[in-house]
Amino acid sequence: MINYPKSLDTIFHKLYTHNILPVIVGGYIRDALLGIPSNDIDIELYGVSSLDKVEEILQEFGKVNSVGKSFGVCKMYYKNLDLDFSLPREDNKIASGHQGFAIKIYKNLDFKTAALRRDFTINAIGYDVVGKKILDPYHGREDLDKKILRSVDKQKFKEDPLRVLRAVVFASRFRMKLDKILVLTCKEMIKEKLLEELPKERVFQELQKLLLKSDKPSLGFNLLKELGAFSFFRELAFLNGQEYKEIFNSLDMLKQLSITNDKEFVILALTVITSKFSTIQTQTFLQRVTNEKTLIKKVLQLHTIDFDLDDFNDYDIYKLAQKTDIAFYAHYLHVTQKKKKIQSIYSKKRKNSMYFINQFLLSSVEKI
Template sequence: MIEYPNFLNKIFEKLENNGARAIIIGGFIRDFLLNIDSDDIDIEVYNVSSFEKLENILKEFGSINKVGKSFGVCKLKIDNFVLDFTLPRIDSKISSGHSGFDVKIEKDLDFITATRRRDFTINAIGYDVVNKTILDPFNGINDLNDKTLKMVDTETFIEDPLRVLRAVQFCSRFNLKMDKELFLLSKTMIKQNSLCELAKERIYDEIKKNLLKSTKPSLGFELLKELGALKYFPSLALREKQTWYCSMHALDKIVQLKTTNDKTNEILMLASLCYDFNSFQIQDFISKLSNDKEILNRVLVLVENLNAIKSFCLNSFNDYDLFKLSTKVNIEEIIILSESLYGLGNNIKKRAKELNILNKQMPAFLRGRDLITSGMKPSCDFSDILEDAYEAQMHGKFSSHKDAITWLRSYLLNHQ
């Protein structure tokens, strides 16, 4: 028996009353068999003549997202669950790219034929919700038990190059070994530059899943290296053995040290991949993955300040050093990166906590309004005075707003 959310039974009952047959398939079944919680549920619906009829059956259960209509898919969100209802179809590759498929919806298609278009045997396991039976025409359960990733069909596999990257992240996330036939075909597709037809956003989606969902993301990057896929990232491909090893070790270490924020963890892992790059190499590497300027800027800042943390740990530092560092980078993040790469940073973390600057810089006691209150008229000198005041504050010249005002009076007298 496959357990699924109870609210689905009302939907399944209505589908059955309309002569439809519902089969849960794909990642939800795979994850259930692996004892992994999942809130994405794919449901293939047979014996429904059109997308419009499926939509009419489902509309009472919530607002339907029609974004996948051309592929016979409608999405329904209930509570925290995302439901993808699909109609059985046959996909034929007619041109390059994600949308280069001729899609034919066939309501009477048998389960085996409909499932043959899927990528891997572990994603082709179905569950008939009426008969309460598991459907496994391609022996995906055996492959799960053997911890082996196999493709369903060679001909359909090569139609979507993204499946090569999906194979990599599945092997990494679920600790699977790639079947020899799948490995050789993936290597050939990469050699033939098949990945070049993919948008970088699609490539990065798969890489990001490897980074954020794997307990040992280095497995995915080692596999990319074996397959020859690092040619798409020249700076990584040219890495010396020691720096490559250091990056891989850091990736896995960040899994243990990571924050509760996925975006931050993503950025930390990317920074660990290019910790020894110069700014040009970092920009080149990130630009091949994403146009997100936040990612690029935060990675640049982390790598640029990594040597400072390493120097503090190996030599000495004072409070001013930490105050100054906190104006440039999030100290907790740079410490996680340093710990993952060098095993250094605990002493700095402790002192940054005591100074209350672990995740923010020290707030300035002196503000522009204080300059106006002192009798000054707004001018371009304000920024220089406030900068000097903050430097004095970081050096411990004053530690309260009252003392800052006293410092300001003395400063103005000396700069008349």
């Protein structure tokens, strides 16, 4: 039994009166089984061949967004829930890249066949809301319990290079191990340079998920290294062992700080990751993974700040405040400098440095 928002039952009943069977699928079911709350719910609709009919039925419940109509998907925001309604389909690779697929929708496709297009077994679990039963043709629940990440189908998996990065994110986020076949598949895809086919915005989306959703992002980067993906994230390959250790220890430390703004966290995390790079390496790394010029500018700006923790005065603090938000910069210093050093600075505080003490030292020391 899967617990889902009961406010959806009104929609489900309406669909069923039109002989449409709703099945909750994908990430919501995975997260529900793991006890992780979510407001994003994907619902697959069986017994209907037209999204137009689905939209007609749904419009009494709210505005329907057909942005994904070419993929057999429509979206709706309903009572604080982000709903995706889709029709069972088969995806067939016809061109290179993440979007090079021909999509065919089938009214009477069975769940097992429809789930064959999913990436991992843990994402190929469904819940029949009418029959009140879990649909698990590829044993995803067992893999969740064993913390094993497996692809549903090796050949289908290889058709989408983004799935290599998704494997890394899920493995890091849920502390799972890739099974042997998936490891070999990912290595093959990387060796064939399939990651080069991905648009940088999709690479950045997965990189952000790794940084934001994993409690220990270093696990993901270690896996990228193991799979040979530093041939794509090539600047990381130039780090020596000590540099690599320092960077990813600092990255994991950053996750322990109370940073609630996701954008700020990503900027800080990317600054930590590139902290041992040259300016040119930092630029090439960032330009490979994102088009966000403001983000790149802020990371480079943090790198250029030269603040001597051993010898500073009030004017140095004033100049620092002109360049960046001091409390923001303090997080970066906290994970890249030794804690004892920051504590020793705290002991040097003076009455006329209260701005610095309140916004810089306290924001760091209280984390120690």
